[in-house]
Amino acid sequence: MTDRTHRFTRPGAGPILLLRFSGDLTTKADATRRQMTRRLVDNLRTSIKESGRPARVTQSRNRLYVELEPATTGGPSDEAMVARLGRVFGVQSVSLTHAAAWQSLEDVVREGLAFGLPFVRGKRFAIRARRMGERHEVKLRSAEIQEQLGTALRPESAGVDLSDPEVTIHVEVDAELAYYFVAKQRGAGGLPLGTQGRAVSLLSGGFDSPVASWRMLRRGVALDYVFCNLGGRPHQLEALAIAKRLSELWQAGTRPRFHAIDFDPVSREIQRSITTRYWQVVLKRMMLRAAAAVADRIGGLAIVTGDAIGQVSSQTLQNLAVISRATDVPILRPLVGDNKDDIIEEAKRVGTHDLSEKVGEYCAIVPSHPATAARLADILDEETRLDPAVLERALAERSEFLLPEVDLAGWDDAQLCAKTLLPGETLIDLRSRQAFDAWHPPGALFLEFGMALRAYPAFDQGQRYVVYCEWGLKSAHLADLMRREGLDARHVSGGVRELKRMVEEAGGA
Incomplete structure (x- = not known):
């Protein structure tokens, strides 16, 4: 245990937060509990560092203590820190305390x-x-x-009421200090994030998949997000905002990634090859295969989905059974027995409700009479007509965003957006090699997005750069990172369509 001797008695010290372990953690065997507690403390320290307010974390067997430095103007308040640390999984509740050294009962x-x-x-x-x-x-x-404390306080009060008090004063006394508080703010509970391995979550942007993701995060599973894009730039931006929200609020201690896969070619291949009534079932199977490929690449042990039995035609029990056979990777469905209203209410607590509420319907293949009881043999026969290269190409061209480094607000900065092309600028194309070979402005350079994210710190500081991609999302992220590195960088916010207009205005090909 950490030595806490006299650590809270120095003059000018800030308040102390008292954190209680979740019940899931306290019931573990000693060795497991020690391992999980170490991870919990690491996650708390990461969250504190990200807050910008210095603090010190120590522990006893049954409690964690966070000594905050005094609040500064513009920094997070005491209450904001209570809320922040309550979102670290493994914390059952948090109290803002007043602590004082004691030698006697009178003290x-x-x-x-x-x-x-x-x-x-x-x-x-x-x-x-x-x-x-x-x-x-x-x-x-x-x-x-x-x-004795009740007797001392009683003259100023309306009396002691042990069964239904208006106010409860809590006192916890250890060998050195007494901690006084009146409130216990509920924490996230669950298991410390990262103690139960890693998985990928199929994120659509609606209410269900973010809540399903949150439930698995609460069970200690570190998540990356896989997004199969059927709606172009708007859909990807909406889903990315939700993944960013989950990352900011709930994933302290991990560095989750958002894997965006352009599923429009896959959707068109399904419509070309598959009987109409089976479109949805085959689409879901293809999404599972995409998620399984990403899971294999990152060492993910499972796929998380937001499926709930009977909610839509593809989620009948029969269809789910057929869809699940698309991969050998375990599929976790935390919402499988939940009602939609309950899921929407939970999204409010998770913090994704307002974002999911704005997400449009982007599914490009909605048959008028979808199959509700597909047979596996029929689906396997249908899928023999699919070109496997379409999904393979979509996976090869996927984009990865490291969520802690994504600054969506910064992407709207006018200084980041190129409105015209100027002489002497270096154009960098972040699309696939196939798209680059099909068309690019004269003099543009091809650089795969993942490589660009690794290489940009070594770029020539004396050059001016304009980066572009399909829809202006990868380019916005890279240009933002480049500017933070001190590079003169802009991007084409409207993607290739806007770039072609700019090239025409500049008199190019």
């Missing part, structure tokens, strides 16, 4: 009186005291703390 009562008076004045109250540690370490009894 505990005197400090408790000063703390409690503003809360109990004119109200019915109760005292809940708890001794933290062995009897020989804390030679006080909880009952005597409650009795």
Whole structure:
């Protein structure tokens, strides 16, 4: 355990947050609990670092303590830090405390009186005291703390009420310090993120898949997101915003990626080759194959989906059984028995509801009479007519975004967007080699997106750059990173269509 001697008694110290372990963690065997606690502490420290407010994390057997530096103007408040750390999985609840050293029962009562008076004045109250540690370490009894502190506070209150108090003053006393607080903010609970391996989540942008993802994050599974794009730039931007929200709020301690796959060619191949009523079933099977390929690449152990039985035609039990046979990778369906209304309510708690509410319907293949009870033999026969190279090419040309580095707000910066092409600028094409060979402006350079993300720090600082891609999303991300590196970089926000207009205006081919 970490030594906490006198660590909270220095002058000018900020408040202390008291964090309780989730029930999932406290029931583990000692070795497993130690391993999970180490991961939880690492995740907390990452979240604190990302907040920009310095703090120190230490632990006892049953508690974690976060000593915050005093708040600064423009920095996160105490309450914001309570909310932030409550979103770290493995934390059951968080309390903002007042801590004071003690030597005697009189010290505990005197400090408790000063703390409690503003809360109990004119109200019915109760005292809940708890001794933290062995009897020989804390030679006080909880009952005597409650009795004497209650007696001291009673004259200013509306009386003691142990069954239905308006205010409850909590006191936890360990060998050195007494912690006073009035509220326990509920935490995320669950298991520390990253303790249960890694998986990929098929993210669509609606209500279901983000909630399904959150439930698996709560069980300690680190996630990357796989997005099969059927709606071009708007759809990808909406899904990316949801993945970014999940990453910011809930994935401290990991560095999740967003894998975007252009599924328009796959959709067109299905419509060309497959009987109409089976389009949806085959599409879902192709998405699972895409997710399985990404999982294999990153070491993912499972695929997470937002399926719920009977919600749409492709999610009948019979169809789900057939769809699941597309891959040997385990498929996790956390929402399989949930009602839609409950999922939407949960999305509000997760923080994705407002984004999912704005996502349009982008499915390009909606047959008028879809199969609701497809047979595996029929689907396998249908799929023999598909060209496997279409999916292989889509996977080879997928884009990866490291979510902690994505700045969606910065992508709208006018200084980042190129409106015209100027002489002397270096044009960089981030599309596939096939798309580059089919058309590119004179003098443009081909650079695969993943390679560009690794190579840009070595770019010539004396050059001016314009980067472009299909829809202006990869290019926005790269241009933003390049500008942070001190490079003179802009991008074509409207993608290839806008670039062609700019080339024509400049008199190019």
